[in-house]
Amino acid sequence: MLKKRIIPCLDIANGKVVKGINFIDLVDVGDAVEVAKRYEQQCADEVVFLDITATYENRDTIYDLIKRAASELSIPLTVGGGIRAVDDFRKILSCGADKVAINSSAVANPNLIREVSEEFGRQCVNVAIDGKLLDGGYKVFVKGGRENAGLDLVEWAKKCEDLGAGEILLTSMDGDGTQNGYDIAMINAVCDRVNIPVIASGGCGSIDDIIDVFKNTNCDAALVASLFHYGMATVNDVKIQMERSGISCRILTV
């Protein structure tokens, strides 16, 4: 049986973890590789690195980081942020990432989804979509949620699937950073329309929120940031609770 996935997400700028990480015994809490390894030991199913480096010129640091992470992790790694072209995609995959997430660039040029899926296979194409409720309908936002792309969220998600996306990372901009729980209605709207895996993101503030999203939607994975980074729960804590709640998941084996 396919397991529901728990995916810690690390925001990275200039090769360092941005959000505060609360591991008392970790020497360099700014080192994304050390943090990712810690999550792997806690039974994370995958890890996402989101590169939020402001300038394009500074991006070489992320390539070094991906190489190091890929050589130390034995779980899949997804990298997103600032990917504009097929060549960026190739570069990130050749550094050892398993999947690449594209967001604004896919909205600006939907054909990019087709190009990369034909070139590298759809299994490595993750389209990240930021959604927001506006005038009674879900809309797509880009540029880190600042700009309305003028697209219907559900139809865009479907189009991404048709163009060759292998997975959708769906973030609710309304929920992001609030810790008020995942946006169940938005996730259901997308899951009902597409037939590729969907990762729920935005709003997670407790283990209960994660249980809630798996119980009430057909999503395949939950993206988690603050809950883990601030040490409020470990991945393993979540897995134990998921198992108790009858949600199929991968658990630590000794």
Add this chain to the structure above:
Amino acid sequence: MIAVIDYNVGNVSSVLNMCRRLDVAAALTRDPDKIKKVNGIILPGVGSFHVAMRNLTEFGLIGVLNESKTKGAKIMGICLGMQILFEKGFEGGETAGLGYLKGNVDLIKTTDKLPHMGWNNISTGDVYFVHSYMAEYTDDCIEFAEYGGVKIPAIVQKDNVMGCQFHPEKSGKVGEEILSKWMASL
């Protein structure tokens, strides 16, 4: 020494990384002379069946793989690398495979989501899958996973040829054990 076949089908670095972690000497190569000398060959691969076979043909590797297989070298195919061990594939049009194992490779017949992506269980634990096509279920299947009402061959083995549909190099300790067992058998 293990030869990891370099035929432009992705994920080679993760396989090499895993070999390094297991402390096994491995070389990424498409040089027939080097491949001839080893007793362990890994065929990695993500992407599409017809591209994989086209590249193997273009790089002139099919002859040396057949030769190695006949003289008893152990061959391990991973994901797409496992699929091309079979007779025929239907991804990107009907394409002949290496034919080391009986059966064809076709789209997973399910109404559930595709790709089949994520951790699924085989007898020894959970392993990481990501694929939309699968090999036919035959007597050579020694481990399978269930998805969308379908029995998906996860490990296939016949004589010196073995294949994993999942990614052992991305499957934590469980995957590491499968690879290290195979390497110890060389």
